[in-house]
Amino acid sequence: MDMKERMKIERQPMPEQEAKARARNFDEVPLGYTPDMAMLEAQRCIQCKNRPCMEGCPVEIDIPGFIDRIAAGDFDAAIKKIKETNALPAVCGRVCPQEVQCEEKCVRGKKGQPVAIGRLERFVADYERAVGKVSIPEKPSPTGKRIAVVGSGPAGLTVAGDLIMLGHSVTIFEALHVPGGVLVYGIPEFRLPKAIVAAEIDYLKQLGVDVQTSNVIGKIETVDELLDAGYDAVFLGTGAGLPTFMNIPGENLNGVYSANEYLTRSNLMKAYRFPEYDTPIVRGRNVAVIGGGNVAMDAARTAMRLGADHVYLVYRRSRVEMPARVEEIHHAEEEGIELHLLTTPVRYIGNEKGWVVGMECQRMDLGEPDSSGRRRPVPMPGSEFVKDVDTVVVAIGTGANPLIQSTTPGLETNKWGYIIADEETGQTTKKGVYAGGDIVTGSATVILAMGAGRKAARAIHNYVMSK
Numbered sequence: 494m495d496m497k498e499r500m501k502i503e504r505q506p507m508p509e510q511e512a513k514a515r516a517r518n519f520d521e522v523p524l525g526y527t528p529d530m531a532m533l534e535a536q537r538c539i540q541c542k543n544r545p546c547m548e549g550c551p552v553e554i555d556i557p558g559f560i561d562r563i564a565a566g567d568f569d570a571a572i573k574k575i576k577e578t579n580a581l582p583a584v585c586g587r588v589c590p591q592e593v594q595c596e597e598k599c600v601r602g603k604k605g606q607p608v609a610i611g612r613l614e615r616f617v618a619d620y621e622r623a624v625g626k627v628s629i630p631e632k633p634s635p636t637g638k639r640i641a642v643v644g645s646g647p648a649g650l651t652v653a654g655d656l657i658m659l660g661h662s663v664t665i666f667e668a669l670h671v672p673g674g675v676l677v678y679g680i681p682e683f684r685l686p687k688a689i690v691a692a693e694i695d696y697l698k699q700l701g702v703d704v705q706t707s708n709v710i711g712k713i714e715t716v717d718e719l720l721d722a723g724y725d726a727v728f729l730g731t732g733a734g735l736p737t738f739m740n741i742p743g744e745n746l747n748g749v750y751s752a753n754e755y756l757t758r759s760n761l762m763k764a765y766r767f768p769e770y771d772t773p774i775v776r777g778r779n780v781a782v783i784g785g786g787n788v789a790m791d792a793a794r795t796a797m798r799l800g801a802d803h804v805y806l807v808y809r810r811s812r813v814e815m816p817a818r819v820e821e822i823h824h825a826e827e828e829g830i831e832l833h834l835l836t837t838p839v840r841y842i843g844n845e846k847g848w849v850v851g852m853e854c855q856r857m858d859l860g861e862p863d864s865s866g867r868r869r870p871v872p873m874p875g876s877e878f879v880k881d882v883d884t885v886v887v888a889i890g891t892g893a894n895p896l897i898q899s900t901t902p903g904l905e906t907n908k909w910g911y912i913i914a915d916e917e918t919g920q921t922t923k924k925g926v927y928a929g930g931d932i933v934t935g936s937a938t939v940i941l942a943m944g945a946g947r948k949a950a951r952a953i954h955n956y957v958m959s960k
Contacts, residue, residue: 494536504606505534516797516828519682519765523587523612528568531616535564538608541600546610549594551944552579552651556595556610563613569626572617576630580654580697581647581943583622583689586615588680589940590818622692629699633660638957641666641724643710643897646674647939648930649730650694651946652953653702659954664703664724666710671761674732675931676939678761679753681791683798687760711896716904716926725957726925728949729912730942733931735892739783743841744887748775748849752784752792752888759795774799777884781805781852783838784888785815788936790822792886793830804830805880809837809857809870835859837870839877841885852882891936901926911935919949927953 508524509515515522526534538560546556555574562571575582591611599607621627638661642649645667653663671677673690698704710716719727736751738744755774758764764774780796782789785808796804806825808815811834815822826832835857842851856876859868893910905913905922912921912928919927929945931937 496539499536499539502533502537504537504609505530505612507609507612512824512827512829515683516794517800519798521686522683522824525619526612526616528566528616528620531563531568531613532566534609535560535613537601538564539600545598545600546595546608547598549596549598551594551940552585552947554578554595554614559617560608560610560613563617568617568620569628572621573628575614575617578947579943581650581693582614583618584647584676584685584693585940585943586611586613586618587685587689588676588938590938592819594940622689627696627699629696630658632658632701635662636660636958638662638725638960639664639723640953640957641719641727642730643716643727644668644674644730644732644930644932645672645694645704646676646730646732646930646942648732648942648946648949649674649728650697651943652728652730652929652950654697654700655947655950656953657697657700657702659950661954661957662703663701664705666708666714667704667706668709668731669761670707672704672706674730675734678734678757679788679791681756681760681795682765683794684791709896711900716897716901716923720925725960726927726953728919728946728953729897729921729926729928729932730930730946731894731897731932733891733893733911733936735894736887737890737892738887739838739889741838741840743843743849746841746843746849747847748777748883749841749885750775750887752782752788752886753891755792755886756788756795759799765795765799775884776800777882778802779805779882780884780886781807781838781880781882782886782888783807784890785810785817786888786890786936787817787821789886789888790817790825790830792888794825794828796884796886797828797830801884805833805882806830807833807836807838807852807854809835810867811835811859814859814867835870837872838885842879848883849885850881850883851879852885853877853879891931893932893935897932909935915952917948918952919945920952925956 559574596607762772763770764772782793857870863869903923914928930942
């Protein structure tokens, strides 16, 4: 196909569940490309010589390379090309914000729609799994070096995948009973099916990664004890899972959840399938979710699927400032989530039994930009009003779990409790200890955590081989 023909092809839409139906089930929302759709979309790529899309990829995928193979119908070669640098393609193809990374750099996007890079990545990862042709690459000779990875979220999994392919012995220590970190406890089934995460982790196990669950480092063993036990280096990828509240009256009422608890109960502990899984969760009829990020969207859409009549997403800034992905906001509105913008709760109202029954809110106006670069919300005097709610989910961000830091002498943290680590290497202030992902940056995206894991893996390899 010549260049003119390629330029005429329009971006292929992703088939989805119909909004009314999906708002009441936990099945995945986007249904994925067919092979013909994927090949047609791949032919939109004009194979730029300077490859600007790769500049936007934190894990350095050869994007034109794998897309060219899809266009030719060689899906096996396409997934092998991706896996040269990314061990979690089915995850990245679903939850990474390609629209502000690789796709934002795409030349096709300058005069139209960019190539659907994320959708194509998801397609070949799903194809490989569906046809049962997952290939295990040949590993190099063992180096004799042992690396401990604390946490099995995206940063830890990336470090493990990279280091095992460099010939090192890798053990992942996961505090929860299921590996995957935020991928399994934080992201709902309808956005990232747990079977997808399990398949990606199984791939790492087939490579030789040892995964030990229900192992709380800092309690069962300390970082120093791991080093004393013969590990040549330790990577800390424990994430940022400490709940954050607003410290307003009524937050201790029954029915007021942190987003962490609400989503962990529903996702990891499968409360949405009660009583098949004996994990209770309040199924509110009028649910308020506080926040405007992807976690808030996940909580709001989960509440709707749990049977709510009304779900109110309460955010103190305007739609322009919402940090959630545009796609997630769009899906939420299609499913009936009601946005209450420029609004913030000031107290929760309880009944005589200690359950939340109402929420007093205040209208906000936008002032000058604050340190985040977004306009600062300013309360409007006399604008208070009360809304009837029976469940509240607070999704205004998370903090650093202090367990590792408090049990590891010599490991320095910043004023927010996050581990101080070099941006390019992940090296902490403690020799032989590296860190990356949310425990260093605070809550960010899956792909940025993976990018940090890739950099740390290189640095760890150089360190242990020089010992």
